[in-house]
Amino acid sequence: xxxxxxxxxxxxxxxxxxxxxxxxxxxxxxxxxxxxxxxxxxxxxxxxxxxxxxxxxxxxxxxxxxxxxxxxxxxxxxxxxxxxxxxxxxxxxxxxxxxxxxxxxxxxxxxxxxxxxxxxxxxxxxxxxxxxxxxxxxxxxxxxxxxxxxxxxxxxxxxxxxxxxxxxxxxxxxxxxxxxxxxxxxxxxxxxxxxxxxxxxx
Amino acid sequence: xxxxxxxxxxxxxxxxxxxxxxxxxxxxxxxxxxxxxxxxxxxxxxxxxxxxxxxxxxxxxxxxxxxxxxxxxxxxxxxxxxxxxxxxxxxxxxxxxxxxxxxxxxxxxxxxxxxxxxxxxxxxxxxxxxxxxxxxxxxxxxxxxxxxxxxxxxxxxxxxxxxxxxxxxxxxxxxxxxxxxxxxxxxxxxxxxxxxxxxxxxxxxxxxxxxxxxxxxxxxxxxxxxxxxxxxxxxxxxx
Numbered sequence: 001x002x003x004x005x006x007x008x009x010x011x012x013x014x015x016x017x018x019x020x021x022x023x024x025x026x027x028x029x030x031x032x033x034x035x036x037x038x039x040x041x042x043x044x045x046x047x048x049x050x051x052x053x054x055x056x057x058x059x060x061x062x063x064x065x066x067x068x069x070x071x072x073x074x075x076x077x078x079x080x081x082x083x084x085x086x087x088x089x090x091x092x093x094x095x096x097x098x099x100x101x102x103x104x105x106x107x108x109x110x111x112x113x114x115x116x117x118x119x120x121x122x123x124x125x126x127x128x129x130x131x132x133x134x135x136x137x138x139x140x141x142x143x144x145x146x147x148x149x150x151x152x153x154x155x156x157x158x159x160x161x162x163x164x165x166x167x168x169x170x171x172x173x174x175x176x177x178x179x180x181x182x183x184x185x186x187x188x189x190x191x192x193x194x195x196x197x198x199x200x201x202x
Numbered sequence: 203x204x205x206x207x208x209x210x211x212x213x214x215x216x217x218x219x220x221x222x223x224x225x226x227x228x229x230x231x232x233x234x235x236x237x238x239x240x241x242x243x244x245x246x247x248x249x250x251x252x253x254x255x256x257x258x259x260x261x262x263x264x265x266x267x268x269x270x271x272x273x274x275x276x277x278x279x280x281x282x283x284x285x286x287x288x289x290x291x292x293x294x295x296x297x298x299x300x301x302x303x304x305x306x307x308x309x310x311x312x313x314x315x316x317x318x319x320x321x322x323x324x325x326x327x328x329x330x331x332x333x334x335x336x337x338x339x340x341x342x343x344x345x346x347x348x349x350x351x352x353x354x355x356x357x358x359x360x361x362x363x364x365x366x367x368x369x370x371x372x373x374x375x376x377x378x379x380x381x382x383x384x385x386x387x388x389x390x391x392x393x394x395x396x397x398x399x400x401x402x403x404x405x406x407x408x409x410x411x412x413x414x415x416x417x418x419x420x421x422x423x424x425x426x427x428x429x430x431x432x433x434x435x436x437x438x439x440x441x
Contacts, residue, residue, distance in 0.1 A: 008284070008286050009399070010427050015223075018312075033323050083249075133372055140230070161238050164236065164239075191229050199236070
């Protein structure tokens, strides 16, 4: 039956369209209903760890910055732990945030703490990384990727997910690069082309 | 240790490149997605509580009202969020957005000639209750033309954003309304090849939930990725 629960397959995705801001960042769209957008503070002042900014631009297949995308991140804290279910606004580290691309320049950014390496149940260790999910007009199903840190070369070498990428050259698309001596990492995303970012089927 | 989630059935989802929806042409990755074994990063996710939202956020008839109620057909949209094993997903954050009854969005980039409704914002949000149930009050959105081919009209639709318990369950979709002849003509709908999957996005008229002399109701259930049951779970409890 249409739309009913006896069809127990995951509900199919549809594009977020060009007006995603109305629903997910209404303040940024100029609609003041909720008294603030969700997903602004990923790591409160009491969260330990190095304060960093991660920023970039999403380029479409013509090399044009996308100015109508929404991004969400999910990350571990500086000690490599994800927030437990039920952790809410009163906890200082939330691990989750949401950002939009600038309406003119396409630049997006997150202010957060650098995540630590994550020890898995099977003993493997994941290199520090930030999980990223992107939606926009023209994107039919949200794109999953990961932001790794180029200055964590040793940890990256043994990362189980990076090592699933057969092509060394494509691994480079997942590296955020630190800008000189500032705590700013640059992570540009390319949806197509020679340097197309690696996207995952998670 | 959280179990892995069932793999996504990509045949029920739209492909990335669906040329009849022109915006997908330059925005679709061309390399295949790389399948990975799920890690803690995919199996965990943010959780939300009543401290994150306000009590009236799910009432679009009132949440942006300035001088009175918005113009349009008053509707209730409700349903449940379940996983693929029919297990309710309580505490799921649902955020919706939509055009007003004339088919116009309150957005800087929407220049359609239909007017903005001063009493309608077009967004709402809620958390599912212990049974996975949710409900919104709103107006039925209007169809509107969009620049794709020369004469494309979006069927009336409401955008839904849903969180489960894991980041790999994150989903954005659109609700359509039973009986709308524009559904089968829409290149965005048709980005989904599977007819049964399209039917799953079509909310059904629900006369039982109608508010008498007030609002007509539609039912829309949402299914998120599930996890295989742990075979020893019950045995351990029994022993």
